[in-house]
Amino acid sequence: MxxxxxxxxxxxxxxxxxxxxxxxxxxxxxGRILAENIISTIDVPPQNNSAMDGYVIRTSDxxxxxxxxxxxxxxxxxxxPHAIPAGSIAxxxxxxxxxxxxxxxxxxxNCEVDxxxxxxxxxxxxxxxxxxxxxxxxxxxxxxxxxxxxxxxxQDIGLLASIGVTHVHVAQKVRVAIITTGDExxxxxxxxxxxxxxxxxxxxxxxxxxxxxxxxxVISALHIPDNxxxxxxxxxxxxxxxxxxxxxxxxxxxxxxxxxxxxxxxGELDFWKVKLxxxxxxxxxxxxxxxxxxxxxxxxxxxxxFILFALPVIKKLQGxxxxxxxxxxxxxxFSLSSPRTxxxxxxxxxxxxxxxxxxxxxxxxxxxxSWADALAFIPEETRLSPGEPIKTYPLxxxxx
Ligand code: AMP
Ligand code: MG
Numbered sequence: 001m002x003x004x005x006x007x008x009x010x011x012x013x014x015x016x017x018x019x020x021x022x023x024x025x026x027x028x029x030x031g032r033i034l035a036e037n038i039i040s041t042i043d044v045p046p047q048n049n050s051a052m053d054g055y056v057i058r059t060s061d062x063x064x065x066x067x068x069x070x071x072x073x074x075x076x077x078x079x080x081p082h083a084i085p086a087g088s089i090a091x092x093x094x095x096x097x098x099x100x101x102x103x104x105x106x107x108x109x110n111c112e113v114d115x116x117x118x119x120x121x122x123x124x125x126x127x128x129x130x131x132x133x134x135x136x137x138x139x140x141x142x143x144x145x146x147x148x149x150x151x152x153x154x155q156d157i158g159l160l161a162s163i164g165v166t167h168v169h170v171a172q173k174v175r176v177a178i179i180t181t182g183d184e185x186x187x188x189x190x191x192x193x194x195x196x197x198x199x200x201x202x203x204x205x206x207x208x209x210x211x212x213x214x215x216x217x218v219i220s221a222l223h224i225p226d227n228x229x230x231x232x233x234x235x236x237x238x239x240x241x242x243x244x245x246x247x248x249x250x251x252x253x254x255x256x257x258x259x260x261x262x263x264x265x266x267g268e269l270d271f272w273k274v275k276l277x278x279x280x281x282x283x284x285x286x287x288x289x290x291x292x293x294x295x296x297x298x299x300x301x302x303x304x305x306f307i308l309f310a311l312p313v314i315k316k317l318q319g320x321x322x323x324x325x326x327x328x329x330x331x332x333x334f335s336l337s338s339p340r341t342x343x344x345x346x347x348x349x350x351x352x353x354x355x356x357x358x359x360x361x362x363x364x365x366x367x368x369x370s371w372a373d374a375l376a377f378i379p380e381e382t383r384l385s386p387g388e389p390i391k392t393y394p395l396x397x398x399x400x
Contacts, residue, residue: 346361
């Protein structure tokens, strides 16, 4: 059996980067992977501007108080300011450009306006630069603001807009085909009534949703019975259009598990037993140009192996650098008296009182995952008492 880290290393070394790009508007770019470095051609802000509504002054005019001045002009946001005459101040609003001969803004709360003379008295002294947002303080011309391989967040899209970028080059979406297997499974879209002996297929829609979250294009989502011929046929069909084929179930060693045999017939197979609970067996391979990943069928095993193994493969195909998933070391609020023979990811919630575990950790219990907001890692041969620290992996961070 190989370790989780060994499995990820092997997977990454077997997976190429697709290196296919397209140019899209930034308004459609959420979650997409940048295929270029973005270098700013402007300063942001482009000029010094006011951080406050108030009065813009020359601090060299401030000698001994009282500091009472006539108002020589009004500068709204968006206007082009002119230098102000010596011994005067100007009314200014937030976001308006600072006149070239001024160096500070006094907020209006610290000013008193005489209604008769319309002169303004500054109640507090200010220092040069106060309440001014300096030219280029956010972004300087020539700065690389976002790098190739980065996934675009809503904030990044705002940042791109702030330097006037309307379109970006991004990696093309990875095209994925999903195939679930099993004679016992039916889809509720085919029949709401559950016939005897059957269960509803939960993993097909779950994997579809996981792939959408990982910003892939699901090009087909198929279910097939436990049948060698259908398996070989479907794998071959999918390999003509998919970059990645993910199957679910039928990957262990029972007489009804056909995925490995089928893969050997139509492609290349690597089969690994990974030292991991849940989700020991995974099948890796290639069919024509498509990468193949065979996940175990138990819903929790499918989910966990998708997170641990499919996501790194997808990121590599997308041309992103590999980053180990981030975790926090947090105290558990439960005990574990019987040590495990394999490292285990358990379904947990992060609470103010520490890490709480779902009471039933069986790999068939999908509710444990729906309830959880994180997976906690329990190394093999570990006993735990309440308060002891455990590595906790928030689910959302796997998708970074
Ligand atoms: P397998 O890996 O095919 O041996 O399946 C292991 C367990 O997971 C069995 O109890 C299956 O019924 C169940 N299972 C497999 N595929 C799915 C699926 N798509 N949805 C729900 N349960 C599944
Ligand atoms: Mg099966």
